[in-house]
Structures are given as structure tokens and as C-alpha cells.
Amino acid sequence: MPSGTMSGSLGRIIQAFKSISTHEYILGIRQRNWKPFIGRLWQRNYYEHVIRDENNLNRVQKYIINNPLRWLSDGEKFDEP
Numbered sequence: 001m002p003s004g005t006m007s008g009s010l011g012r013i014i015q016a017f018k019s020i021s022t023h024e025y026i027l028g029i030r031q032r033n034w035k036p037f038i039g040r041l042w043q044r045n046y047y048e049h050v051i052r053d054e055n056n057l058n059r060v061q062k063y064i065i066n067n068p069l070r071w072l073s074d075g076e077k078f079d080e081p
Helices: 010-032 054-073
Strands: none
Touching: none
């Protein structure tokens, strides 16, 4: 029985993106004098959602626009390394 994230799936693509970008960021800190990020670079998971109609699209767009303003009160963000 296979285990882990299925090759070619959205989950695997997100997993690879997080891994590659984290590796590049660490290299940037070590080799290019980038400022270290305090805490975790990525949240543990991601949430996918299929947009089925224009109403739903409008709600998702509003969420994306307003979400950075809510970051300070986000209970899922990580404050500690």
C-alpha cells in the first residue's frame, strides 16, 4: 500500500514548493546575508477549495484581499521558532 503524498497531486506540488523555497531561503540567509525569519516559514498544512460560482469567487477574492490585515490576530500563526 503506497504511503506519503501521491506524485503529481496538488498536495505534492505544494509540498515541493515549500521544500524548495525553504531550502533557497536558508541558502539566502547563509550566503547572501538575508535577514532570518523568526518563527516558522510555513504553516503546517494548506486548505484547498474548489470555486464553483461567481458568488464564491467574490468571497474568496475578498478573503485574499483582507487576510493580511487579519494576520496579527490569526490564532494559527507561529510566533516561536
